[in-house]
Amino acid sequence: MKKIKVDFDLCESNAMCEALAPSHFQIDDDDYLQVLDENVTDEDLAVVEQAVASCPKSALSIVDA
Numbered sequence: 001m002k003k004i005k006v007d008f009d010l011c012e013s014n015a016m017c018e019a020l021a022p023s024h025f026q027i028d029d030d031d032y033l034q035v036l037d038e039n040v041t042d043e044d045l046a047v048v049e050q051a052v053a054s055c056p057k058s059a060l061s062i063v064d065a
């Protein structure tokens with residue numbers, strides 16, 4: 001199973017990932033990124049990869065769990 005990894009020291013909560021993959025990422029009311037679902041299924045992989053590639057801070061990665 002692949003999982004989403006976030007470097008919260010780099011994340012600036014600009015919601016790019018939420019826009020692309022709202023099933024996995026959400027900016028909360030306090031402006032912090034929440035990972036709604038860290039698991040990446042084969043079905044989700046393409047959209048999560050897009051979100052990872054679109055993060056302007058390079059804060060996201062997909063790792064093998």
Ligand code: SF4
Pocket residue numbers: 006010011012013014015016017018025033054055056057058059060
């Ligand atoms: S796209 Fe990157 S910087 Fe923006 S909220 Fe998501 S993880 Fe954070």
